[in-house]
Amino acid sequence: MNKDSLNKILDTIIVIFLSVYIFFPILVAFAFAFATKWFPSHWWFPQEFGVKWFEELLKSAPVINSLVLSYMIAFFVTLFTLTISLLAGYVLGTKAFRESFKSTRLIENLSNIPLAFPAITLGIGLLPVYARLGLLGTIPGVIFAHMVMAVPYALRSVIGAFLSVPEDYEEAARNLGAGRLYILLRIYLPLVWPGILAGAIFSFTWSLNEFVLTLFLGYPKIETLPVQIYQLVGGYYLHPQMAAALSLFLLVPSIILLYLIEKASKFGSTMAMGG
Amino acid sequence: MKRDRVIFVLFLSPLIAFMIIMVFVPFVIALLSSFGLTEVAEGLTGEFTLNGYVTFFDPSEPNIQCLLFTIEVTFVATFLSTAIGYFLALFFKFRDVKLTKGISMILRIPLFTPYLIAAFMWFTLLFPSGYIGIIFKKLIVEYFGLMDKPLALISDPLGIGIIMCSVWMRFPVAFMIIYGLFEMIDPSLEEAGRNLGAKTWTIVRRIYFPLTKYGLLSAITLNFLFLFIAFSIPFILGASWPQFLSVFIYINAKDTGNWLMGYTTSIIYIVISLLISFIYTISFRRTGQQ
Numbered sequence: 001m002n003k004d005s006l007n008k009i010l011d012t013i014i015v016i017f018l019s020v021y022i023f024f025p026i027l028v029a030f031a032f033a034f035a036t037k038w039f040p041s042h043w044w045f046p047q048e049f050g051v052k053w054f055e056e057l058l059k060s061a062p063v064i065n066s067l068v069l070s071y072m073i074a075f076f077v078t079l080f081t082l083t084i085s086l087l088a089g090y091v092l093g094t095k096a097f098r099e100s101f102k103s104t105r106l107i108e109n110l111s112n113i114p115l116a117f118p119a120i121t122l123g124i125g126l127l128p129v130y131a132r133l134g135l136l137g138t139i140p141g142v143i144f145a146h147m148v149m150a151v152p153y154a155l156r157s158v159i160g161a162f163l164s165v166p167e168d169y170e171e172a173a174r175n176l177g178a179g180r181l182y183i184l185l186r187i188y189l190p191l192v193w194p195g196i197l198a199g200a201i202f203s204f205t206w207s208l209n210e211f212v213l214t215l216f217l218g219y220p221k222i223e224t225l226p227v228q229i230y231q232l233v234g235g236y237y238l239h240p241q242m243a244a245a246l247s248l249f250l251l252v253p254s255i256i257l258l259y260l261i262e263k264a265s266k267f268g269s270t271m272a273m274g275g
Numbered sequence: 276m277k278r279d280r281v282i283f284v285l286f287l288s289p290l291i292a293f294m295i296i297m298v299f300v301p302f303v304i305a306l307l308s309s310f311g312l313t314e315v316a317e318g319l320t321g322e323f324t325l326n327g328y329v330t331f332f333d334p335s336e337p338n339i340q341c342l343l344f345t346i347e348v349t350f351v352a353t354f355l356s357t358a359i360g361y362f363l364a365l366f367f368k369f370r371d372v373k374l375t376k377g378i379s380m381i382l383r384i385p386l387f388t389p390y391l392i393a394a395f396m397w398f399t400l401l402f403p404s405g406y407i408g409i410i411f412k413k414l415i416v417e418y419f420g421l422m423d424k425p426l427a428l429i430s431d432p433l434g435i436g437i438i439m440c441s442v443w444m445r446f447p448v449a450f451m452i453i454y455g456l457f458e459m460i461d462p463s464l465e466e467a468g469r470n471l472g473a474k475t476w477t478i479v480r481r482i483y484f485p486l487t488k489y490g491l492l493s494a495i496t497l498n499f500l501f502l503f504i505a506f507s508i509p510f511i512l513g514a515s516w517p518q519f520l521s522v523f524i525y526i527n528a529k530d531t532g533n534w535l536m537g538y539t540t541s542i543i544y545i546v547i548s549l550l551i552s553f554i555y556t557i558s559f560r561r562t563g564q565q
Contacts, residue, residue: 006370018381025443026384026404028405044406099281110294118503118541122301125302125541126297129304211506216529235548240399254388254392258386262383
């Protein structure tokens with residue numbers, strides 16, 4: 001065997017090892033979710049597969065409630081986050097406003113600050129605010145808490161989209177007599193929608209996976225899917241199979257949605273969700 | 276111009292109002308409470324005190340130990356994840372292996388995985404009945420006889436579980452930053468080096484490393500920050516003692532009701548996190564300039 005062939009084999013081994021390293025934890029989670037018989041004496045592979053744990057989950061009223069609640073909260077987080085980000089993204093991302101108002105950069109930078117904050121410190125600071133406003137353990141309270149991290153991500157994405165529109169388009173439209181609203185609706189929106197979509201997916205995925213602030217400000221009245229998973233793996237009783245089955249309700253949509261952002265848009269940066 | 280100003284203020288007001296209520300006010304409350312200047316929770320009297328900070332930095336108290344444990348674990352995880360990312364970038368750059376779309380996609384999977392789910396997946400691998408837990412026991416204890424009983428891989432005082440999960444989650448970030456920078460380096464520099472007889476290692480040391488050092492610093496600080504402020508991973512995989520700083524704040528506030536320490540630790544935590552972000556911003560700018 002010559003040196004080239006040996007090198008090729010070595011390279012292939014490294015790539016296979018890398019793939020196994022990445023996929024192994026995910027495959028084990030799937031194995032736990034679908035294994036219905038797995039004896040300790042035959043620990044290397046389950047003896048029987050099925051959907052028993054999914055059936056158990058779907059029979060459980062708290063799980064169904066948390067499933068509905070998680071997706072409902074994520075929907076409202078996305079809606080409110082996009083409203084704030086679209087309005088702010090328009091004035092922070094268009095050249096006319098950036099040139100006229102020097103404070104745009106400062107506001108943009110300040111809006112990113114929550115990303116550097118440990119989520120738990122925001123939770124402990126928000127606790128008295130929520131207690132005063134009556135938001136502790138309420139759905140609106142959890143929605144606002146999720147938005148704290150969703151807004152900076154979505155805003156970055158929307159600003160990036162507005163900045164990518166060539167400035168001549170707006171100038172040409174203005175010269176032809178178009179008003180500001182017309183330019184926003186007919187020039188910008190058709191061009192910035194991938195950035196808005198990326199922001200929407202980010203917000204939705206972030207909210208779906210948010211754990212810290214929900215645990216701090218919503219639990220025990222509000223139980224989302226991550227809180228349910230935590231109870232099955234770190235709470236009072238341990239049930240890795242049920243936790244694995246439940247975790248697939250978060251893992252699969254997260255991977256698909258974030259993959260779609262990568263494919264559809266250049267405005268999003270990829271990162272894991274939920275602190 | 277006046278109309279522009281009205282639009283500017285009107286469109287930004289929801290963002291500013293939201294940030295003030297949800298970020299600025301909680302931060303001010305936490306800051307004042309850390310000096311005892313509010314009465315928002317039990318144990319806070321509204322009178323100025325430095326007790327929280329004095330206690331935090333007292334070596335005999337657990338607080339500083341939590342900070343040091345957090346820094347140690349984060350440092351080890353950052354070092355390993357960045358080293359793996361760097362060597363992987365070198366591998367794809369210098370070996371005859373193409374970074375295909377498929378491999379690139381596979382490498383991004385840990386980035387798409389939510390923290391809590393990643394922590395849970397590693398829990399199923401590392402707990403005593405998990406694959407790695409069993410293999411570790413069979414090899415180290417039963418086969419080689421290096422230990423009397425297996426080392427705990429989760430809920431352990433060394434933070435092994437936290438480190439293993441964090442490295443899996445963050446090495447692709449280091450890889451993507453560094454590989455991206457490698458691809459931007461002018462190939463004629465490498466060609467010139469090779470024509471002068473330089474070996475691959477010399478080219479890496481004399482050309483690639485100096486030209487990517489700020490990118491490397493960006494990757495290190497970015498990974499350090501993300502792990503330093505993480506909650507789910509240490510919450511699921513960490514031990515009851517020593518605790519990660521984020522978990523320590525949660526336990527102090529929610530379980531033991533020591534709000535003064537909870538707020539003091541939060542402020543110290545925020546200050547360190549902002550310092551790391553500042554270093555990241557500087558290194559990121561330098562990378563751009565380079």
